[in-house]
Amino acid sequence: MNAIEVKNLTKKFKDFIAVDNISFQVPEGQVFAFLGPNGAGKTTTIKMITTLLRPTAGEIMVFGKDPQKNRDEARQKFGVVFQDTTLDTDLTAYENMYFHAVLYNIPKKDRKPKIEELLNFFELADRKKDLVKNFSGGMKRRLEIARGMLHVPKILFLDEPTLGLDPQTRNKIWKYVKELKQKHQITVFLTSHYLEEAEAVADQVAIIDHGKIIFNGTSAEIKQQTQTDSLEQAFLEITGRDVRDESASSTDRMRQQLKARR
Amino acid sequence: MKHLKVIYIIWLRQLKRFIRSYSRIFGSLAQPLLFLVALGYGFGSIYEQAGGGNYIQFLAPGVIAMTVIFTAMFNGTSLVFDKQFGFVKETLVAPVSRFSIMFGRALGGATVATIQGVIVFFLAMLFGFSPIS
Numbered sequence: 100m101n102a103i104e105v106k107n108l109t110k111k112f113k114d115f116i117a118v119d120n121i122s123f124q125v126p127e128g129q130v131f132a133f134l135g136p137n138g139a140g141k142t143t144t145i146k147m148i149t150t151l152l153r154p155t156a157g158e159i160m161v162f163g164k165d166p167q168k169n170r171d172e173a174r175q176k177f178g179v180v181f182q183d184t185t186l187d188t189d190l191t192a193y194e195n196m197y198f199h200a201v202l203y204n205i206p207k208k209d210r211k212p213k214i215e216e217l218l219n220f221f222e223l224a225d226r227k228k229d230l231v232k233n234f235s236g237g238m239k240r241r242l243e244i245a246r247g248m249l250h251v252p253k254i255l256f257l258d259e260p261t262l263g264l265d266p267q268t269r270n271k272i273w274k275y276v277k278e279l280k281q282k283h284q285i286t287v288f289l290t291s292h293y294l295e296e297a298e299a300v301a302d303q304v305a306i307i308d309h310g311k312i313i314f315n316g317t318s319a320e321i322k323q324q325t326q327t328d329s330l331e332q333a334f335l336e337i338t339g340r341d342v343r344d345e346s347a348s349s350t351d352r353m354r355q356q357l358k359a360r361r
Numbered sequence: 362m363k364h365l366k367v368i369y370i371i372w373l374r375q376l377k378r379f380i381r382s383y384s385r386i387f388g389s390l391a392q393p394l395l396f397l398v399a400l401g402y403g404f405g406s407i408y409e410q411a412g413g414g415n416y417i418q419f420l421a422p423g424v425i426a427m428t429v430i431f432t433a434m435f436n437g438t439s440l441v442f443d444k445q446f447g448f449v450k451e452t453l454v455a456p457v458s459r460f461s462i463m464f465g466r467a468l469g470g471a472t473v474a475t476i477q478g479v480i481v482f483f484l485a486m487l488f489g490f491s492p493i494s
Contacts, residue, residue: 149454171456179454185447189378201370202455204363230381 100162102127102254102286103148108157110143117143119310120157125254125303127162130280130287132301134294136338140310141290142182145256148288149177162253175203178252178285180243182259188232192223192242195231196249203250217245221275237268244272248279255279257289261296269293273300298330308338367457368465375436375469379476386477389432393424393481397488421482421490429478436470 103125110118118140125131135141146152148159150170159166166173186195196214205213218224221241231239240260247255257276261269273296280287291297297304298318306314306321314321314337318330325333379386401417408416443449452462486492 151450151453171458174454174456177454179450181447181450183447185449185451187374187378187448187451188446189381190374194374194377198370198374199451199455201366202452202457204366204456 100127101125101160102129102162103131103288104158104160104163105144105148106158106160108144108147108159109155110140110147110152111155116310118147118154121307121310121312123305123312123315125286125288127253127286128280128284129302130276130289130300132297132304133288133290133307134292134297134304134334135290135307139307141307142258144307145179145258145288145290149179149256150174175250176253178247178250178255180240180247180255180257180260182262184239184243186231186239186243186246189230191228191230192218192234193227195242196246199246199249205250213249217248221245237264240264240268240272241275244275248283251283252285254286254288257287257291259290259292261291261293269296276300294331294334295329304330306334306337313337364458364461367461368468371452371462371465372469372472375466375473379473386480389428389435389477390480390484392431393428394484396420396424396427397485401488415489417485417489418491421485421488425478425481425485428481429474432477433470433474436466436473439470440466 101124103123105124106122108118108121109116121140121144133141133144143152147154148161148166150166150173153167161173161176164173187198190198193214196218197210200210200214214227215224218227221244223238223242223245226234226238231242234242244257244260255276260276261272264272276287276289277300279285287300289297289301301318304314304316304318304321305312314324316324318333321333321337322328322330325336327333327336397417397420401420405416408414408419413419440449453459482492
Protein backbone atom coordinates (compact mmCIF):
# COMPACT_ATOMS: atom_id res chain seq x y z
CA MET A 100 0.00 0.00 0.00
CA ASN A 101 1.15 3.50 -0.70
CA ALA A 102 1.57 5.76 2.29
CA ILE A 103 1.34 8.85 0.12
CA GLU A 104 -0.05 9.08 -3.35
CA VAL A 105 -0.02 12.37 -5.20
CA LYS A 106 -1.70 12.88 -8.55
CA ASN A 107 -1.41 15.97 -10.75
CA LEU A 108 -0.88 18.20 -7.74
CA THR A 109 -0.70 21.91 -8.52
CA LYS A 110 -0.34 24.96 -6.32
CA LYS A 111 -0.56 28.49 -7.62
CA PHE A 112 0.13 31.64 -5.66
CA LYS A 113 -1.57 34.27 -7.81
CA ASP A 114 0.43 34.05 -11.05
CA PHE A 115 3.31 32.08 -9.63
CA ILE A 116 3.12 28.32 -10.03
CA ALA A 117 4.96 26.83 -7.06
CA VAL A 118 4.08 23.22 -7.74
CA ASP A 119 3.23 22.26 -11.28
CA ASN A 120 1.23 19.12 -11.92
CA ILE A 121 3.35 16.65 -9.99
CA SER A 122 2.61 12.99 -9.33
CA PHE A 123 4.46 10.49 -7.17
CA GLN A 124 3.95 7.62 -4.78
CA VAL A 125 5.63 6.80 -1.53
CA PRO A 126 5.28 3.13 -0.58
CA GLU A 127 4.70 2.38 3.08
CA GLY A 128 7.82 1.85 5.18
CA GLN A 129 10.20 3.53 2.76
CA VAL A 130 12.41 6.55 3.07
CA PHE A 131 11.54 8.98 0.32
CA ALA A 132 13.95 11.81 -0.41
CA PHE A 133 12.40 14.82 -2.09
CA LEU A 134 15.26 16.86 -3.50
CA GLY A 135 15.51 20.10 -5.38
CA PRO A 136 17.20 23.51 -5.45
CA ASN A 137 16.00 26.35 -3.25
CA GLY A 138 12.53 27.48 -4.16
CA ALA A 139 11.76 24.36 -6.18
CA GLY A 140 8.49 23.69 -4.35
CA LYS A 141 9.52 21.10 -1.77
CA THR A 142 8.18 22.85 1.29
CA THR A 143 5.00 23.84 -0.53
CA THR A 144 4.39 20.18 -1.33
CA ILE A 145 4.93 19.15 2.28
CA LYS A 146 2.56 21.87 3.42
CA MET A 147 -0.11 20.63 1.05
CA ILE A 148 0.23 17.02 2.16
CA THR A 149 0.13 18.00 5.83
CA THR A 150 -3.07 20.07 5.32
CA LEU A 151 -1.44 23.44 5.96
CA LEU A 152 -2.15 24.56 2.41
CA ARG A 153 -4.97 23.70 0.07
CA PRO A 154 -3.93 22.43 -3.35
CA THR A 155 -5.09 24.49 -6.32
CA ALA A 156 -5.71 21.28 -8.26
CA GLY A 157 -4.90 17.60 -8.07
CA GLU A 158 -5.30 14.83 -5.60
CA ILE A 159 -3.47 13.75 -2.47
CA MET A 160 -4.09 10.38 -0.84
CA VAL A 161 -2.64 9.37 2.49
CA PHE A 162 -3.20 5.66 3.09
CA GLY A 163 -5.97 5.83 0.52
CA LYS A 164 -7.76 8.78 2.09
CA ASP A 165 -7.88 12.44 1.19
CA PRO A 166 -6.30 14.37 4.10
CA GLN A 167 -8.39 17.45 3.30
CA LYS A 168 -11.63 15.53 3.82
CA ASN A 169 -10.81 14.14 7.22
CA ARG A 170 -8.11 16.42 8.45
CA ASP A 171 -7.78 15.46 12.08
CA GLU A 172 -7.55 11.78 11.24
CA ALA A 173 -4.80 12.51 8.71
CA ARG A 174 -2.98 14.91 11.03
CA GLN A 175 -2.82 12.29 13.74
CA LYS A 176 -0.80 10.12 11.35
CA PHE A 177 1.76 12.80 10.59
CA GLY A 178 4.87 13.75 12.46
CA VAL A 179 6.22 16.96 10.99
CA VAL A 180 9.59 18.59 11.48
CA PHE A 181 9.63 21.87 9.64
CA GLN A 182 12.55 23.66 8.11
CA ASP A 183 12.59 26.33 10.79
CA THR A 184 12.11 25.55 14.41
CA THR A 185 8.57 25.39 15.76
CA LEU A 186 9.50 24.91 19.41
CA ASP A 187 8.39 27.33 22.08
CA THR A 188 11.68 28.70 23.33
CA ASP A 189 10.16 29.97 26.58
CA LEU A 190 9.13 26.48 27.63
CA THR A 191 11.37 23.66 28.78
CA ALA A 192 12.11 20.62 26.64
CA TYR A 193 9.75 18.54 28.74
CA GLU A 194 6.98 21.12 28.52
CA ASN A 195 7.30 21.31 24.75
CA MET A 196 6.90 17.55 24.60
CA TYR A 197 4.00 17.58 27.05
CA PHE A 198 2.21 20.25 25.03
CA HIS A 199 2.53 18.07 21.97
CA ALA A 200 1.31 15.01 23.86
CA VAL A 201 -1.89 16.79 24.84
CA LEU A 202 -2.47 18.14 21.33
CA TYR A 203 -2.13 14.64 19.90
CA ASN A 204 -4.45 13.14 22.47
CA ILE A 205 -1.97 10.81 24.15
CA PRO A 206 -3.58 9.30 27.28
CA LYS A 207 -2.46 10.95 30.48
CA LYS A 208 -0.76 7.92 32.01
CA ASP A 209 1.34 7.33 28.87
CA ARG A 210 2.58 10.89 28.51
CA LYS A 211 5.39 10.89 31.04
CA PRO A 212 6.95 7.49 30.22
CA LYS A 213 6.77 8.15 26.48
CA ILE A 214 8.36 11.57 26.77
CA GLU A 215 11.12 10.19 29.00
CA GLU A 216 11.74 7.34 26.59
CA LEU A 217 12.13 9.64 23.60
CA LEU A 218 14.24 12.17 25.45
CA ASN A 219 16.52 9.32 26.45
CA PHE A 220 16.66 8.05 22.90
CA PHE A 221 17.64 11.48 21.61
CA GLU A 222 20.07 11.98 24.49
CA LEU A 223 18.29 15.00 25.87
CA ALA A 224 17.10 13.53 29.17
CA ASP A 225 19.55 15.44 31.35
CA ARG A 226 18.46 18.76 29.84
CA LYS A 227 14.73 18.19 29.97
CA LYS A 228 14.13 20.90 32.56
CA ASP A 229 16.07 23.57 30.67
CA LEU A 230 14.39 26.26 28.65
CA VAL A 231 14.66 25.59 24.94
CA LYS A 232 16.11 29.05 24.31
CA ASN A 233 19.32 27.86 25.97
CA PHE A 234 19.63 24.90 23.60
CA SER A 235 22.08 24.66 20.72
CA GLY A 236 20.84 24.25 17.15
CA GLY A 237 21.51 20.53 17.19
CA MET A 238 19.68 20.00 20.44
CA LYS A 239 16.68 21.92 19.19
CA ARG A 240 16.57 19.79 16.07
CA ARG A 241 16.81 16.59 18.07
CA LEU A 242 14.08 17.76 20.39
CA GLU A 243 11.93 18.62 17.42
CA ILE A 244 12.32 15.19 15.87
CA ALA A 245 11.68 13.60 19.27
CA ARG A 246 8.50 15.65 19.53
CA GLY A 247 7.45 14.65 16.04
CA MET A 248 7.81 10.99 17.01
CA LEU A 249 5.93 11.30 20.28
CA HIS A 250 2.52 10.25 18.99
CA VAL A 251 4.09 7.43 16.89
CA PRO A 252 3.16 8.82 13.49
CA LYS A 253 2.78 6.63 10.42
CA ILE A 254 4.58 9.17 8.25
CA LEU A 255 7.42 11.37 9.43
CA PHE A 256 8.07 14.52 7.41
CA LEU A 257 11.55 15.94 7.76
CA ASP A 258 12.04 19.24 5.95
CA GLU A 259 15.81 19.71 5.84
CA PRO A 260 16.40 18.17 9.25
CA THR A 261 20.18 18.59 9.15
CA LEU A 262 20.38 22.13 7.83
CA GLY A 263 23.08 24.15 9.56
CA LEU A 264 24.24 21.39 11.88
CA ASP A 265 27.73 20.04 12.45
CA PRO A 266 28.72 16.67 10.94
CA GLN A 267 28.50 14.89 14.31
CA THR A 268 24.90 15.93 14.85
CA ARG A 269 23.98 15.27 11.25
CA ASN A 270 25.27 11.72 11.44
CA LYS A 271 23.45 11.20 14.68
CA ILE A 272 20.19 12.46 13.29
CA TRP A 273 20.34 10.07 10.36
CA LYS A 274 21.19 7.27 12.74
CA TYR A 275 18.10 8.09 14.79
CA VAL A 276 15.95 8.24 11.69
CA LYS A 277 17.11 4.83 10.52
CA GLU A 278 16.57 3.34 13.95
CA LEU A 279 13.12 4.84 14.28
CA LYS A 280 12.19 3.60 10.86
CA GLN A 281 13.18 0.05 11.73
CA LYS A 282 11.57 0.16 15.14
CA HIS A 283 8.20 1.53 14.13
CA GLN A 284 8.07 0.77 10.40
CA ILE A 285 7.31 4.40 9.69
CA THR A 286 7.44 6.03 6.30
CA VAL A 287 9.86 8.93 6.10
CA PHE A 288 9.42 11.82 3.69
CA LEU A 289 12.49 14.02 3.74
CA THR A 290 14.01 16.93 1.92
CA SER A 291 17.67 17.81 2.14
CA HIS A 292 20.45 19.68 0.40
CA TYR A 293 23.04 17.24 1.67
CA LEU A 294 22.80 14.80 -1.18
CA GLU A 295 25.30 12.30 0.19
CA GLU A 296 23.17 11.91 3.26
CA ALA A 297 20.03 11.62 1.23
CA GLU A 298 21.65 8.99 -0.92
CA ALA A 299 22.74 6.97 2.10
CA VAL A 300 19.38 6.96 3.78
CA ALA A 301 16.77 7.07 1.02
CA ASP A 302 15.10 4.11 -0.71
CA GLN A 303 13.61 6.35 -3.33
CA VAL A 304 14.52 9.75 -4.67
CA ALA A 305 12.52 12.38 -6.52
CA ILE A 306 14.06 15.53 -7.92
CA ILE A 307 11.89 18.58 -8.30
CA ASP A 308 12.79 21.81 -10.02
CA HIS A 309 10.66 24.83 -10.91
CA GLY A 310 7.67 22.98 -9.49
CA LYS A 311 8.03 19.97 -11.73
CA ILE A 312 9.32 16.51 -10.89
CA ILE A 313 12.13 15.77 -13.30
CA PHE A 314 13.29 12.50 -11.87
CA ASN A 315 11.70 9.80 -9.78
CA GLY A 316 13.39 6.51 -8.92
CA THR A 317 16.21 5.06 -6.89
CA SER A 318 19.53 6.83 -6.60
CA ALA A 319 21.19 3.96 -8.51
CA GLU A 320 18.80 4.56 -11.39
CA ILE A 321 19.44 8.26 -11.52
CA LYS A 322 23.21 7.76 -11.51
CA GLN A 323 22.91 5.25 -14.29
CA GLN A 324 20.66 7.50 -16.31
CA THR A 325 22.95 10.51 -16.04
CA GLN A 326 26.14 8.42 -16.09
CA THR A 327 27.53 10.00 -12.97
CA ASP A 328 29.14 8.52 -9.85
CA SER A 329 27.29 10.34 -7.15
CA LEU A 330 23.84 11.67 -6.52
CA GLU A 331 25.25 15.15 -6.19
CA GLN A 332 26.73 15.09 -9.68
CA ALA A 333 23.56 13.62 -11.05
CA PHE A 334 21.59 16.33 -9.30
CA LEU A 335 23.73 19.07 -10.82
CA GLU A 336 23.51 17.38 -14.18
CA ILE A 337 19.74 17.38 -14.06
CA THR A 338 18.99 20.73 -12.44
CA GLY A 339 21.83 22.70 -14.03
CA ARG A 340 24.51 24.69 -12.31
CA ASP A 341 22.84 28.10 -12.14
CA VAL A 342 22.50 29.57 -8.71
CA ARG A 343 18.88 30.18 -7.84
CA ASP A 344 17.89 33.73 -7.07
CA GLU A 345 15.59 33.54 -4.19
CA SER A 346 14.61 36.96 -3.04
CA ALA A 347 14.22 37.12 0.70
CA SER A 348 10.59 37.58 1.56
CA SER A 349 9.49 40.18 4.05
CA THR A 350 8.96 37.36 6.51
CA ASP A 351 12.58 36.27 6.26
CA ARG A 352 13.76 39.79 6.77
CA MET A 353 11.64 40.28 9.83
CA ARG A 354 12.88 37.02 11.27
CA GLN A 355 16.47 38.04 10.72
CA GLN A 356 15.95 41.38 12.37
CA LEU A 357 14.34 39.79 15.38
CA LYS A 358 17.08 37.22 15.66
CA ALA A 359 19.71 39.92 15.57
CA ARG A 360 17.96 41.75 18.35
CA ARG A 361 17.78 38.76 20.69
CA MET B 362 -13.55 16.64 26.40
CA LYS B 363 -10.62 16.68 24.01
CA HIS B 364 -11.33 20.30 23.15
CA LEU B 365 -11.18 21.24 26.81
CA LYS B 366 -7.79 19.56 27.23
CA VAL B 367 -6.41 21.41 24.21
CA ILE B 368 -7.82 24.74 25.37
CA TYR B 369 -6.36 24.10 28.83
CA ILE B 370 -2.85 23.31 27.58
CA ILE B 371 -2.75 26.36 25.30
CA TRP B 372 -4.04 28.50 28.17
CA LEU B 373 -1.38 27.02 30.44
CA ARG B 374 1.33 27.81 27.92
CA GLN B 375 0.31 31.48 27.78
CA LEU B 376 0.35 31.63 31.55
CA LYS B 377 3.74 29.97 31.87
CA ARG B 378 5.23 32.33 29.35
CA PHE B 379 3.80 35.26 31.27
CA ILE B 380 5.09 34.11 34.64
CA ARG B 381 8.56 33.47 33.22
CA SER B 382 8.95 36.89 31.66
CA TYR B 383 9.74 39.00 34.72
CA SER B 384 10.93 41.83 32.55
CA ARG B 385 7.61 41.96 30.78
CA ILE B 386 5.63 41.97 33.99
CA PHE B 387 7.64 44.83 35.44
CA GLY B 388 7.93 46.61 32.12
CA SER B 389 4.20 46.70 31.68
CA LEU B 390 3.81 48.05 35.20
CA ALA B 391 5.96 51.07 34.37
CA GLN B 392 3.28 52.86 32.38
CA PRO B 393 0.44 52.65 34.92
CA LEU B 394 2.94 53.56 37.60
CA LEU B 395 3.95 56.64 35.67
CA PHE B 396 0.33 57.68 35.25
CA LEU B 397 -0.41 57.16 38.90
CA VAL B 398 2.65 59.06 40.09
CA ALA B 399 2.99 61.84 37.54
CA LEU B 400 -0.66 62.52 36.85
CA GLY B 401 -1.84 61.48 40.28
CA TYR B 402 0.39 63.84 42.22
CA GLY B 403 0.76 66.39 39.45
CA PHE B 404 -2.87 67.05 38.68
CA GLY B 405 -4.15 65.95 42.05
CA SER B 406 -3.93 69.36 43.71
CA ILE B 407 -5.46 71.23 40.75
CA TYR B 408 -8.30 68.74 40.60
CA GLU B 409 -9.00 69.14 44.28
CA GLN B 410 -8.87 72.94 44.10
CA ALA B 411 -11.38 72.84 41.28
CA GLY B 412 -13.66 70.96 43.61
CA GLY B 413 -13.40 67.58 41.94
CA GLY B 414 -12.54 65.66 45.07
CA ASN B 415 -9.86 63.01 45.35
CA TYR B 416 -8.09 62.70 42.02
CA ILE B 417 -6.64 59.18 42.61
CA GLN B 418 -10.18 57.94 43.16
CA PHE B 419 -11.02 59.23 39.68
CA LEU B 420 -7.80 58.20 37.99
CA ALA B 421 -7.17 54.66 39.28
CA PRO B 422 -10.10 52.82 37.62
CA GLY B 423 -9.08 54.27 34.27
CA VAL B 424 -5.45 53.25 34.70
CA ILE B 425 -6.49 49.73 35.69
CA ALA B 426 -8.77 49.40 32.68
CA MET B 427 -6.02 50.72 30.42
CA THR B 428 -3.55 48.15 31.76
CA VAL B 429 -6.01 45.37 31.06
CA ILE B 430 -6.56 46.63 27.51
CA PHE B 431 -2.87 46.98 26.71
CA THR B 432 -1.90 43.61 28.16
CA ALA B 433 -4.70 41.94 26.26
CA MET B 434 -3.61 43.67 23.07
CA PHE B 435 -0.03 42.60 23.58
CA ASN B 436 -1.16 39.02 24.03
CA GLY B 437 -3.13 39.27 20.83
CA THR B 438 -0.14 40.51 18.87
CA SER B 439 2.02 37.73 20.32
CA LEU B 440 0.17 35.49 17.89
CA VAL B 441 1.97 37.32 15.09
CA PHE B 442 5.31 36.61 16.73
CA ASP B 443 4.42 32.97 17.21
CA LYS B 444 3.53 32.84 13.56
CA GLN B 445 6.84 34.35 12.51
CA PHE B 446 8.80 32.01 14.74
CA GLY B 447 6.88 29.00 13.61
CA PHE B 448 5.22 27.87 16.81
CA VAL B 449 1.78 28.34 15.29
CA LYS B 450 2.62 25.65 12.73
CA GLU B 451 3.07 23.15 15.52
CA THR B 452 -0.53 23.74 16.59
CA LEU B 453 -1.82 23.90 13.02
CA VAL B 454 -0.52 20.47 11.96
CA ALA B 455 -1.90 18.92 15.14
CA PRO B 456 -5.26 17.15 15.04
CA VAL B 457 -7.09 19.87 16.95
CA SER B 458 -9.82 22.23 15.87
CA ARG B 459 -8.79 25.74 14.92
CA PHE B 460 -11.46 27.01 17.27
CA SER B 461 -9.85 25.47 20.36
CA ILE B 462 -6.49 26.97 19.38
CA MET B 463 -7.99 30.45 19.13
CA PHE B 464 -10.14 30.02 22.21
CA GLY B 465 -7.22 28.75 24.29
CA ARG B 466 -5.12 31.71 23.26
CA ALA B 467 -7.89 34.21 23.90
CA LEU B 468 -8.53 32.72 27.32
CA GLY B 469 -4.82 32.77 28.11
CA GLY B 470 -4.52 36.41 27.06
CA ALA B 471 -7.59 37.33 29.09
CA THR B 472 -6.21 35.62 32.19
CA VAL B 473 -2.86 37.32 31.87
CA ALA B 474 -4.54 40.71 31.37
CA THR B 475 -6.71 40.14 34.42
CA ILE B 476 -3.67 39.30 36.55
CA GLN B 477 -1.94 42.47 35.42
CA GLY B 478 -5.10 44.43 36.17
CA VAL B 479 -5.18 43.02 39.70
CA ILE B 480 -1.52 43.92 40.25
CA VAL B 481 -2.19 47.51 39.17
CA PHE B 482 -5.29 47.55 41.35
CA PHE B 483 -3.21 46.83 44.44
CA LEU B 484 -0.54 49.22 43.25
CA ALA B 485 -3.17 51.94 43.04
CA MET B 486 -4.27 51.13 46.56
CA LEU B 487 -0.73 51.90 47.68
CA PHE B 488 -1.19 55.35 46.20
CA GLY B 489 -4.30 55.91 48.21
CA PHE B 490 -7.02 54.48 46.00
CA SER B 491 -9.80 52.98 48.04
CA PRO B 492 -12.39 51.00 46.11
CA ILE B 493 -14.96 51.23 48.91
CA SER B 494 -16.17 54.76 49.31
